[in-house]
Structure formats: C-alpha cells, structure tokens
Amino acid sequence: MLNLQQIRRDLHRIPELGFQEIKTQQYLLSTIDQIKTDRVSVQLWKTGILVFVAGREPEKTIGFRADIDGLPITENTNLPFSSEHSGRMHACGHDFHMTIALGTLEQVIEQPINDNCLFVFQPAEEGPGGALPLLQSSEFNKWRPDLIFALHVAPELPVGTVSSKPGLLFANTSELFLDFIGKGGHAAYPHLTKDMTVAASSFVVQMQQIVSRNINPLESAVVTIGKMESGFVQNAISEHARLEGTIRTQHPQAIQTVKSQIEKIVHGFEIAYDCSIQVDYGANYYQVYNETAFVNQFKDMIKSSKITYKDAAAAMTGEDFGYMLKDIPGFMFWLGVNASFGLHHAQLNPDEAALDVGVEAVIRTIQCFS
Numbered sequence: 034m035l036n037l038q039q040i041r042r043d044l045h046r047i048p049e050l051g052f053q054e055i056k057t058q059q060y061l062l063s064t065i066d067q068i069k070t071d072r073v074s075v076q077l078w079k080t081g082i083l084v085f086v087a088g089r090e091p092e093k094t095i096g097f098r099a100d101i102d103g104l105p106i107t108e109n110t111n112l113p114f115s116s117e118h119s120g121r122m123h124a125c126g127h128d129f130h131m132t133i134a135l136g137t138l139e140q141v142i143e144q145p146i147n148d149n150c151l152f153v154f155q156p157a158e159e160g161p162g163g164a165l166p167l168l169q170s171s172e173f174n175k176w177r178p179d180l181i182f183a184l185h186v187a188p189e190l191p192v193g194t195v196s197s198k199p200g201l202l203f204a205n206t207s208e209l210f211l212d213f214i215g216k217g218g219h220a221a222y223p224h225l226t227k228d229m230t231v232a233a234s235s236f237v238v239q240m241q242q243i244v245s246r247n248i249n250p251l252e253s254a255v256v257t258i259g260k261m262e263s264g265f266v267q268n269a270i271s272e273h274a275r276l277e278g279t280i281r282t283q284h285p286q287a288i289q290t291v292k293s294q295i296e297k298i299v300h301g302f303e304i305a306y307d308c309s310i311q312v313d314y315g316a317n318y319y320q321v322y323n324e325t326a327f328v329n330q331f332k333d334m335i336k337s338s339k340i341t342y343k344d345a346a347a348a349m350t351g352e353d354f355g356y357m358l359k360d361i362p363g364f365m366f367w368l369g370v371n372a373s374f375g376l377h378h379a380q381l382n383p384d385e386a387a388l389d390v391g392v393e394a395v396i397r398t399i400q401c402f403s
C-alpha cells in the first residue's frame with residue numbers, strides 16, 4: 034500500500050516550474066510502476082502523464098485531473114521536508130493534488146469499477162498553462178473522458194470538509210507583463226534622464242482605478258501587480274522597470290475591458306514619461322464553470338458520507354482546468370486543508386490529514402458517477 038504522507042513529502046521536496054517537471058514526472062512514473070497492473074496503460078505528454086485504467090464493463094470514461102507544477106516562491110516553513118529547489122515551492126498544494134490522485138489510482142486499480150478512469154497528471158497550471166494544449170493533443174484524445182473533475186486545496190477550510198458551487202467557481206484570468214524603457218543616468222541629474230522607477234510606480238497606482246471606474250460595481254474584477262523590478266543601485270536612475278501581474282474578472286468579456294484600459298494608460302504614460310512601454314499578456318485562462326447537475330449529485334453523495342459539504346462562493350483564483358470544463362462536462366471542488374497561511378504564501382503548510390479525506394472524496398465521486 035502506498036504511503037501517502039511519504040509521497041506528499043517526497044513531492045514537496047522537488048517543486049518544479051511549468052513544463053520543467055522532470056523529477057516530478059520521474060517520481061510519479063516510478064510510483065505508478067509500483068501499483069500498475071495489466072488493466073493500466075500509461076502515456077507521457079510533455080512533462081505530464083496520463084494513466085488509463087480499463088473498467089470491468091465500461092460505458093464511459095471518468096477523468097480526474099491533478100496539476101503537478103510548483104511556484105517561483107522561496108519556501109519559509111522550516112519543515113524537515115522543505116523544498117530542496119532554491120526559489121521553488123509547492124505553495125499551491127499541487128503536491129497534495131498529485132498524492133491524492135496516486136492514492137485514488139491505487140484504489141481504482143485494486144478494486145476496479147465498471148467504467149474506465151483517466152488520471153491526468155497535468156503540467157504547468159500556474160503558467161504558461163498545460164490544460165489547453167493537453168486537450169488538443171492526440172495523447173489525451175485517445176482516452177478523452179466523457180466527464181472530468183478536479184479538486185483544489187483550501188487552506189481556510191477545516192480538514193474533513195469539501196466545498197463547491199454550481200456555475201462560476203473560479204475567474205477568467207490573464208497574466209500581465211509590462212516593460213518600461215526610458216533613459217538612465219546619475220541620481221543627481223534627473224532632468225537628463227527618463228526615470229522608469231517613477232513611471233512604473235505611478236503606473237501601479239494609476240491602474241488601481243481601472244476596476245473602480247470601468248467595471249460594473251455589481252460584477253467583480255481584480256488587477257494585481259505581484260512583482261516590480263527596477264534599477265541596479267541606489268544612486269543611479271533606472272532606465273528599465275518591469276511589472277508582473279495578473280488580471281481577474283467574473284465575466285470573460287471584462288478581461289478585454291481591463292486590457293483596453295491598460296493600453297490607454299500605456300499610451301498616456303509613453304507620452305507623459307517620454308518612454309516606451311511593452312505589454313505582454315502571457316497566459317490567459319478561461320473561467321472554471323461547474324455543471325449544476327454534477328455539483329448537486331456530488332453534494333448529495335458527500336452528505337451521505339462522513340465528509341462535510343459547504344456551499345462555496347465564487348473566487349477570483351484562476352485555473353486552466355476551466356478549459357477542460359469548457360469542452361468536457363464536469364466540475365471542480367475545494368478540499369479543506371486547515372492551514373494558517375493561504376495559497377501562494379511562503380509559509381503555507383496544509384494538514385496532511387486531508388490526504389485521506391481527498392482520496393475518499395475522489396474515489397466516492399468516481400463511484401458516484403460510474
């Protein structure tokens with residue numbers, strides 16, 4: 034029997050960024066090898082893995098997706114199994130998602146169900162996005178599921194709890210990268226330079242009015258700059274600044290509204306600061322929109338188990354799983370992991386007691402839809 038706590042800790046030590054999940058893929062493959070039988074077929078897709086388990090009397094294929102990448106965050110938990118990869122951390126719980134998928138896979142192999150199951154270990158959820166190219170791949174389409182679901186850890190929910198809602202669960206997103214190019218020089222001669230620290234700082238503040246003045250107050254949108262870089266030394270004026278952020282909206286079309294406002298501000302700043310500004314929107318994710326019938330069936334099934342069900346509110350998090358739900362019926366739910374620090378925090382430390390709850394919720398969901 035797989036030791037899920039050990040697996041989670043092993044995976045936690047080796048976080049890798051999107052499409053660089055080489056060690057993670059190796060680790061997953063060797064674990065799958067330990068439990069594989071002749072019912073099981075394994076297919077690699079880039080740094081991800083697809084595992085197909087043939088059912089006893091299959092009428093359809095049920096998919097479960099687990100994302101496998103880490104984040105460019107330096108871990109600060111002091112855990113004995115902290116990240117061994119400098120500047121990388123499983124700060125979004127994907128180590129939990131993978132472990133729960135493996136634990137469920139083991140159970141489905143040991144006690145096969147009627148329908149086929151597809152376990153999707155998907156790379157690059159945090160960026161640049163693995164779900165969309167995977168959906169279009171021949172590897173995925175060979176075993177294309179008839180329905181698919183996924184979970185995400187929720188630090189604010191107690192262990193033993195799951196949560197979901199019909200309709201919109203996660204937002205539409207777009208990454209945002211802005212490069213400001215001006216003219217550097219001595220700190221004492223600002224009049225001879227085009228100072229990109231001042232331009233970029235002012236841009237961050239100006240952008241905060243986009244949502245409040247352009248989005249219907251009854252709808253939601255977020256513009257966040259998570260990273261700001263400028264200059265080399267305290268006594269020189271910076272000729273290059275870079276802002277990295279993300280746009281989130283409740284409605285798909287509102288992403289365009291925000292982008293077009295950003296472009297207007299860019300144009301004004303190029304004139305006002307006599308500089309050039311390059312805009313790159315990086316990866317864009319479609320909203321996670323849950324099918325009502327699946328969520329209701331899931332809710333009823335959970336209520337008949339020891340796990341607690343809570344109705345969720347929509348969140349402004351993003352997920353490229355939204356692309357899968359755009360094409361394939363299904364849903365996503367939150368799994369409580371009771372942690373004091375939230376997702377994307379360097380001190381995130383989910384409670385490992387949630388691993389067994391996750392496996393139970395996933396196996397019950399597969400059985401419920403089979």
Ligand SMILES: CC(=O)N[C@@H](CCC[C@H](N)C(=O)O)C(=O)O
Nearest residue numbers: 159160206207208279350351352
């Ligand atoms: C669940 C979660 O935290 N997902 C990420 C997805 C990132 C999408 C992309 N890199 C972006 O920032 O727009 C999130 O940050 O919500």
